[in-house]
Amino acid sequence: MLAVLSRHQKAVDIGLTALVGLSTVVSGKDPEGFGWWLLSLVALAALLVRHRNPTITFAAGGVVALAHLAMGNDVHPVDVVALIGLFSVAAWGPRRHSLALLAASLLVAGAWSCYAAEANSRPPAQPPPRIIIIDTLAPVADVEDDQVQDWGGFPGMGLSLAVAWLAGLNTRQRRIRLSVLEQRTADLVRERDTQAALAVAAERGRISRELHDVVAHALSVVVLQAQGAQAALERQPERSREALDAIVGTGRTALSEIRRLLGALGQDSPAWEPQPGVERLPRLVADIRSAGTPVEFRVEGEPRPLSSTVDLAAYRIVQEALTNVLKHAGPAASVTIVTRYGPDALEIEVTDDGSAAEPPSGAGHGLEGMRERVSVLGGAFDAGPRPDRGFAVRATLPT
Structure with missing residues (x-):
């Protein structure tokens, strides 16, 4: 699965951007405002370079999430871009770099949680006395409008950041193991091919020595027998016939061994004969x-x-x-x-x-x-x- 995704990184980034963007549009509300949507587009655009430069994705997603937090909005799918960026840095970037970004993120989350806790603990300011005409048709103001948004405080944000970093680290380890296994498989294939080539070369060397011995011996005997037959052709025809019979026997034996040896090379298919x-x-x-x-x-x-x-x-x-x-x-x-x-x-x-x-x-x-x-x-x-x-x-x- 990882190998398939790694071969189609651009398609994965485009699909992830479309999924997050569609989820954001479905969950968005009218009061978010133009600035909120503009920042969301910046975060979505940063997702497109997640594999090429995950640090940019994390930085853009973090800044946009912090801006949305400062605006007092609830968490939306587009705010997860920061977590996706941190995951990507841990999965494909240097480990020290990802640790530094995680520490900085936790520091920012802790600082914002402290600020939100202090701001939300202040008693509301008492307005000066005045006559209030209550309009029964006007909506009642939300008493929580003055509350500073903290998205679950430091436990919620810190846990989310830690889980994203650990997931990216696990992906990194799996990718390294997969790469090692692929390299080991390639080495084994090369070693197997090398051993096969060496075995073929050794077998061809052995067969060449066999052919040398067979041919050299047979030709030496044939030449001597032919010389003897030529010398005795006129005076002792019977000896010439015996020499010719020996030549025929030697030639047949040599041809049989040569066929057997060539059959080992796949160049002939003779009947089996023991060495x-x-x-x-x-x-x-x-x-x-x-x-x-x-x-x-x-x-x-x-x-x-x-x-x-x-x-x-x-x-x-x-x-x-x-x-x-x-x-x-x-x-x-x-x-x-x-x-x-x-x-x-x-x-x-x-x-x-x-x-x-x-x-x-x-x-x-x-x-x-x-x-x-x-x-x-x-x-x-x-x-x-x-x-x-x-x-x-x-x-x-x-x-």
Whole structure:
């Protein structure tokens, strides 16, 4: 409700002015006089700037109410403008300013009440003796015409002022709480959007690493198999056919994984397929062997189920290490793969005896990708040339 009213302040002020003015006209009396109505118009005009400058509304309403009080008139709806102004100052103005205006108003009300009480307590002056001819048709004069109007005295005026100020203060507190809640809601929405954007960026980074591993490995195997098939095409056609079959199998596997990864981005809708893990390492080793690279694969310790993140990271680390062997170790290199199940970690070691001490700079992001995978899981990673010959990749993944 407060939010709706705050968005239509001018309409609220116009409606309030019309309501007070109409109530004043209905309750007004003919003997009020031209001056009284002129002052009332000033107070009504001050209501139109209540939100923009409530101090003017209070000042104009207070002066008009005090003038009406001095004229000896009863209280009318237009005299409430002073209370509305005080309410508005307490609701939208500085608190110290509203307190000062409240104190000044109470001081004026107290002073007027004292003056009215003293004036009304004086005995009426005795007129000189004279002969009075009573006209029975003339109206009897009101004995209270000489009484000074006090509108309920200090208790009535002071209580009205205090209630108006407290109501404005309560409105101010509610408005502040509403503003805080709106700001907090906006902050939560921004935080949610930021978290969602970060999650999307992290997922896209993960998928990009997956695509790099899949495509790099598949292309390396395909190129080596194609070279072997080309060399044996004339002398050993059967070996060429086997190499071509391996190329087809490798390509289909790579395409299946690429479709799965792109499906995670919403760019494709393939059938569901589980992510690769350590159980697929024998098939990966078989593909490398079919490409002509000798591979020794050993499993030490008792194999056990792994979490999906550790399972996928182990497979991708071995896959990327084998891809680097195919690309950089040379045609005569052999590879040894060891997966060691410890009490609370899975250790992976991939070593080769190739001619390349380490992948050349600018050759890709395979080592960085492996190191990042291990770092995310809180493990340890080490990669570098061996003392005698070849290259070694070692990773420890907490389980």
